[in-house]
Amino acid sequence: MDRRPDGTWLVTDDKGTRHVAHAVTGADDEVWVHVDGEVIVVASASEQRTRPHSHGHATLDAPMPAQVTAVLVAPGDVVEAGATLVLLEAMKMELPLKSPFAGRIEAVHCAVGDRVAPGRILVDVVPREETP
Template identity: 40%
Template sequence: MTSTRVTIRAGDSSATVEWQPDPQDARTTIVQVDGEREPLRVERLQSGTYRVTQGEQSWPVYAAATRDACWIFVNGRVLTLEVSSERGHRRSSVGAHEALSAPMPATVIKILVEAGQAVKKGDTLILLEAMKMELPVRAPGDGTVAAVRCREGELVQPGTALLEFE
């Protein structure tokens, strides 16, 4: 049985992990985490619920996957891990662009700048409102507002550019 090697990242930390199915038990995966003396056995119990054992120790673990990340709950901690195989990342990284977007569906309540205006890092450019809270959109650095792409009162979706910045 061949094993598969993957890299797992969370923020600045990463680890290399090799896994292979347990030939005796279809519900179990055997995983060798880099730097661990003993392999870990991951047994799927029911939807999203796993039991991980390593020697005498065992942990209940909950997990759910999206296209981009694995959400894991273990020992009271929530981790979002990115798994990439040797063939490359599962996800394409988002390029750094200079369009500012809403972090969530929100209403634009005030636009405080106009195109061509010079702003300083941290200046509030746009006020959004979501969940009855005001969310200021601030300048990421010193620069100039190239274009305003939203209107006051508009309901904006995450990822949609509110403002171009240069």
């Protein structure tokens, strides 16, 4: 299994055939893996897929091909760590994207009804400034 720069995995089956896999953390921190049109629940995880930036921001991106079913935040909203920001639907499953930390929504790059590809940035989050 090899992780690719776009966040997907290249996996080899027992016959030597290579497949691209997408993984997402779902409800109750289950990890769902999407390979060749099938979704398999494989394990528990404690991390969600986010891309940190050097200036402290994080972007949440689509973990697999999906459709946006709800956008629960707007730019400027203050959110707590673990708050659901966007709901996606893929293969008749609901995929919540959650804030990795307490912060403020800097930008929302999707709308209800959008079909999104893996890796498409959906939300930018800025960490909440701590007061001295």
